[in-house]
Amino acid sequence: MVDKTLTKEMVAAGKRLLEILDEEGINPAAALWLYYPEYERWKLLIAEYEVGSTGPMNLYRQIREVLEARRDELPDLRLFDVVLVKPEEPLLRLLRQAVGTDTPASGIRFTNNVVNGTVIEDTYVYRLT
Numbered sequence: 713m714v715d716k717t718l719t720k721e722m723v724a725a726g727k728r729l730l731e732i733l734d735e736e737g738i739n740p741a742a743a744l745w746l747y748y749p750e751y752e753r754w755k756l757l758i759a760e761y762e763v764g765s766t767g768p769m770n771l772y773r774q775i776r777e778v779l780e781a782r783r784d785e786l787p788d789l790r791l792f793d794v795v796l797v798k799p800e801e802p803l804l805r806l807l808r809q810a811v812g813t814d815t816p817a818s819g820i821r822f823t824n825n826v827v828n829g830t831v832i833e834d835t836y837v838y839r840l841t
Contacts, residue, residue: 716752718745718836723819725789726756730838732778732785733758738771741799741841744807747834755795757804764798771796804840806830811837 722745730743742759762771776791797804806827811820820837 716754718747718754718834721788722754723836725786726836727819727838728782728785729756729775729778729789729794730758732782733775736774736778738774740839742797742804743838744840745836746803749833754793756789756793757795757797757801759797759799759801759804761799763796764800768796803830807832807835807837808840811840 726743726745730740733740733743738760740758740760742757744757745754746757747754758771758775760771772791772794775794775796779786779789779791807822810825810827810832811822818838821835822832822837823834825832
């Protein structure tokens with residue numbers, strides 16, 4: 713599903729996955745698409761406190777189960793497209809200085825910016841608390 717262009721389908725799939733995770737009681741602290749220019753790919757970053765305390769494997773399993781059970785709602789989103797990080801990830805701390813959200817699933821595009829000397833080529837933020 714993921715390539716050089718952030719599509720409407722990717723934006724909708726990321727938002728829907730975040731809504732489903734919230735419904736399941738997971739409530740990520742951050743969720744955003746981030747473009748990795750070195751790989752020429754977009755990845756859906758999800759930050760959740762469990763990743764910092766117990767590691768990512770349990771949450772990857774839960775997301776895989778959601779993707780399998782809700783294939784009709786998320787037909788093109790794959791587990792490979794998702795990256796789990798700790799909420800205190802340095803990149804997220806940088807982004808919080810420039811972008812913040814206070815709604816369950818916002819939609820803020822942040823393109824070609826520099827935050828404290830770090831280039832943020834492109835990102836689409838749903839949640840960043």
